Amino acid sequence: MxxxxxxxxxxxxxxxxxxxxxxxxxxxxxxxxxxxxxxxxxxxxxxxxxxxxxxxxxxxxxxxxxxxxxxxxxxxxxxxxxxxxxxxEHHHHLICSDCGEVTDFSLDDSTESMLDSAFHQAAQANGFTATAHRLDLFGTCGNCA
Amino acid sequence: MxxxxxxxxxxxxxxxxxxxxxxxxxxxxxxxxxxxxxxxxxxxxxxxxxxxxxxxxxxxxxxxxxxxxxxxxxxxxxxxxxxxxxxxEHHHHLICSDCGEVTDFSLDDSTESMLDSAFHQAAQANGFTATAHRLDLFGTCGNCA
DNA sequence: ACGCGGAACGAGAATCGTTTTCATTCCCGG
DNA sequence: CCGGGAATGAAAACGATTCTCGTTCCGCGT
Structure with a gap:
């Protein structure tokens, strides 16, 4: 935007x-x-x-x-x-456990839509109304490696 | 266990x-x-x-x-x-934005393995070594609805 | 059994990111 | 141009977490 x-x-x-x-x-x-x-x-x-x-x-x-x-x-x-x-834009986070920095990344559309439906189903099964999700990867960034 | x-x-x-x-x-x-x-x-x-x-x-x-x-x-x-x-066991979290309570839930195996490979790919593309991931749903729990 | 030495403990003080207070400044509507 | 509520900035307050320090506990060697 x-x-x-x-x-x-x-x-x-x-x-x-x-x-x-x-x-x-x-x-x-x-x-x-x-x-x-x-x-x-x-x-x-x-x-x-x-x-x-x-x-x-x-x-x-x-x-x-x-x-x-x-x-x-x-x-x-x-x-x-x-x-x-x-x-x-829709994205997720790579979080460096070492220095703490956070950078954005994206998944391809088909993976995303699959996730959405899996989430919807899981939420429903638990009497839960989901409004958002959070999906992060933890690890070591290029700098800290 | x-x-x-x-x-x-x-x-x-x-x-x-x-x-x-x-x-x-x-x-x-x-x-x-x-x-x-x-x-x-x-x-x-x-x-x-x-x-x-x-x-x-x-x-x-x-x-x-x-x-x-x-x-x-x-x-x-x-x-x-x-x-x-x-x-x-491997699981994720439903987080109630209202009361803060957290409950566990799981995705089926095929979804999980798909996620794993998508993550692996995304991490690699960013020079990142992923060691763990976090996947949570935010929303309203049955109690707070 | 006994005693030594380091690990773990408990209560309270200290830390520090965040929130609140309050007096001042700004800005919109009349 | 004015009045009043909103926003601001500096500093104080807050509170979850961490640290301190004197005491207690436990494993081990004698």
């Missing part, structure tokens, strides 16, 4: 929740857009020095509530954030 | 790392064994009042290091623990 479209879509999501698309929020979205995978608060602050920590935390919470951003927990000590899937 | 076998296997794992299978550690393993899914420290303490918080934290760390226990982060504020997969 083009940058302009992302901004427009985020603006719409915020408006729908009676929230403003302020400069700070826009800067956060811009940082997330230019980072090939989920990143930490620290990384966001480092990427744009004009942001203040508390506002970034607060704004990420709001952006998550309106559905513009997704919160990712990997197992290391830091929560990471990425743009919501409908603003990017 | 039968309870006796689990204990034996855990004992072996600990011994291999020059660690003792103390009463406290055994109690933790017992609690994990009798709980159809990953549970929090608080739940462990509630399930066995004779355990002390700091020791449970410490022992779970050790049990994880020797490969007897796996740490699970779901997105809510609590880390959960379960017996390692080779002490139970």
């Amino acid at each position: 083009a940058e302009a479209d992302v901004n427009e879509e985020v603006a719409a999501l915020l408006r729908r929740a009676d929230q403003r698309y302020t400069t700070g929020r826009r800067r956060v979205v811009d940082v997330l857009e230019n980072s090939g995978g989920p990143i930490t608060i620290t990384q966001i602050l480092a990427a744009d020095g004009s942001l203040s920590q508390s506002s970034v935390y607060r704004n990420l919470t709001i952006l998550e509530e309106v559905g513009a951003v997704t919160r990712i927990v990997t197992g290391d000590d830091f929560t990471r954030y990425e743009l919501a899937e409908h603003l990017t | 039968a309870e006796a076998d689990v204990n034996e296997e855990v004992a072996a794992l600990l011994r291999r790392a020059d660690q003792r299978y103390t009463t406290g550690r055994r109690r933790v393993v017992d609690v994990l064994e009798n709980s159809g899914g990953p549970i929090t420290i608080t739940q462990i303490l509630a399930a066995d009042g004779s355990l002390s918080q700091s020791s449970v934290y410490r022992n779970l760390t050790i049990l994880e290091e020797v490969g007897a226990v796996t740490r699970i982060v779901t997105g809510d504020d609590f880390t959960r623990y379960e017996l390692a997969e080779h002490l139970t």
Whole structure:
């Protein structure tokens, strides 16, 4: 999705929740857009020095509530954030157990659709209503090998 | 796996790392064994009042290091623990976004093996060495619906 | 049996990522 | 141009987890 479209879509999501698309929020979205995978608060602050920590935390919470951003927990000590899937593309994560970095990857369509139906079936069998799934690979990234 | 076998296997794992299978550690393993899914420290303490918080934290760390226990982060504020997969069976998690509870579920063998090869391929394409994967469904459990 | 030495324990203090507070600044609607 | 609620920033508070430290336990050699 083009940058302009992302901004427009985020603006719409915020408006729908009676929230403003302020400069700070826009800067956060811009940082997330230019980072090939989920990143930490620290990384966001480092990427744009004009942001203040508390506002970034607060704004990420709001952006998550309106559905513009997704919160990712990997197992290391830091929560990471990425743009919501409908603003990017469906993908999964390679998580390096060594350095903690997260990079995106995709599966081919036929695998994905197979997964979907398997999930649907499994959820149903457990009286569970599934709204999303998470699929990550853990291991060692090229850098750390 | 039968309870006796689990204990034996855990004992072996600990011994291999020059660690003792103390009463406290055994109690933790017992609690994990009798709980159809990953549970929090608080739940462990509630399930066995004779355990002390700091020791449970410490022992779970050790049990994880020797490969007897796996740490699970779901997105809510609590880390959960379960017996390692080779002490139970391969499975995935249904995570209730509402109450936070986690329950196990399985996919059929053909789906699993398809996934494995898809993962292998994706990891390789990214210069990544995959050692494990995580596959969870988020949604609403029967109770919270 | 006994005693030694290191492992494990328990209670509380410390840590640190995250959340909240509160006074100030900004921005929209009238 | 003003008033009032929203957003901000700095700093304090919070809370799950980790660390500290004195005590207790356990395996082993004598």
